[in-house]
Amino acid sequence: MKSFRNNPIVLAGMAILLLALLVALILFARTALKDACGQGNPLPRENAFATPGPTLLDLYATYDRTEAVQIRVYDHRADRLVTMDLEEYVVGVVAAEMPVRYEFEALKAQAVASRTYTLYSVAHGGCHTNPDADVCTNSKCCQAFSTHERMQQTWGDDYVKNYNLVAQAVIDTAGEVVTYDGRLCDALYHACSGGRTEDSENVYANALPYLRGVDSPYEDPMRTEDVEIGFDAFLALITEKYPECGVTEDNAEDEVRIAETYESGRVKTLRLGKTEITGKEARSLFNLRSTMFTITWAEDGIVFHTKGYGHGVGLSQNGANGLAKRGASYEEILHQYYTGVTIGTIRADGTIDFPRETPGSTAAPLVPEGSE
Ligand SMILES: [Zn+2]
Structure with missing residues (x-):
């Protein structure tokens, strides 16, 4: 019987195996040494977080930026005007305007409301206190906005996880806007309605058909x-x-x-x-x-x-959270608080498409008028 030790094929195989083991050992030692000394090559910022789930980069890769609308944002803290992608701006607004722990469908409803509010502002002369800007970051004037720096300060170790959650809500609804009669709505919103929202003319100058007082029975939390x-x-x-x-x-x-x-x-x-x-x-x-x-x-x-908390007109954020907890979709939430609206999609040239004839787009409000 011929010995395996003398078989040249077996010998060559063993040599290759030993060589591979040696290379692996050297690579492992180098990595371990680098980690120990903290001198590894710096990773791109997007990949520098050891958090599972999509990185910031992965998330934006799913979003077609060729259709992106650009807006001019006045950063009132840094006193500067920046041009940014509408969707990126909306992520910062949702992060600042709604607690990230709220239901995902509520975050999506907030994203659509904030995007619509922004574009309505653009179409109506922009920010009233900063003539060069479409919107500003001062919540007393336009909408609150969180920069990445602020998100990191607010969320600490949960920054990446929370950012990705908010960004996902924005990307999932990218371009979607609330319209009435083919035009953008003044998509006002507030923290908590106290149980019923208000007719717009009782708070502001104009009576708008889509800003009617409606019941909001699931304020969560009621303030x-x-x-x-x-x-x-x-x-x-x-x-x-x-x-x-x-x-x-x-x-x-x-x-x-x-x-x-x-x-x-x-x-x-x-x-x-x-x-x-x-x-x-x-x-x-x-x-x-x-x-x-x-x-x-x-x-x-x-x-x-x-x-309640806030002016009471349009979408109630806590009411949206309560509806979402009861299984409502973001479209159903938007239809609850904006009477008789249609959800469309804005294009880069400012036109609105209405391709989404989903069940939610023409559905009656979830909570019938006058119910408890
Ligand atoms: Zn403003």
Whole structure:
């Protein structure tokens, strides 16, 4: 019987195997040494995170940038104007405007609302405080916006995971906008409606057909707050602003009352003695979260019991989260808060396509009018 040891083919195979093992050993040692010394080649930023899941680069690779709309954004913190891709901007807006822990369909609804709000602004003269910009990053003027730096500060170790989640919500709805009668909507939104949104004309100048008050029964979380203001502070506030009102500590409980409310329960007018102010003026004066409030009297002063957070017009973010938890899609959420709208897709030339005749696009609102 012939020995394997003398077989030249076997010998050559063993030699190759040994050589391969040696090469592998050298490579392993080099990598281990580099890791130990921290002197490995710097990786591209996109791949420098040891987090599972898609990297930033992978995510954007799925998005066709040839159709990208460019917008001019004024960064109010850095005091500079930057041109950026609309979708990239929307990622920063969603990251800043909605808690990332909210349901994914709610994040998608927010992405479509924010994109529509942005393009509506572009079509209507851009940012009102910065003439060269389409939008600015100041939430008091346009929409809040998070740069990568801010996202990293806010999210810390979860930065990549959270960024990718928000970016996915944006990419999944890339280009999608809310339209009414073939035109972009003024897609207003707010944090929490308190249970019912408001007709646009009760808060802003225009009565828009798609910004009607609707029930929002699943606010998650519902925001309520009691604000107690002592008599001295309360009287100082109102007499400074309305010196003729004639309210004193002795007559306050009779002279201060809600005069009129809207159907939603929001305060239309508040009587302060001889003066009547709007609910909006009261919200600003007493620093309240919303105009949906009632008042009671405590031993030392007045108590405002508020429900909701924000102006109450259009999409409720917490209401969207509640609907999503009950299985609603982002399209159903948008149809709930924007009455009679169609979801279209914006193209780079500014035209809108309506290719998506999905069940959600013509469906009736999830929560019927007047239901609880
Ligand atoms: Zn602005």
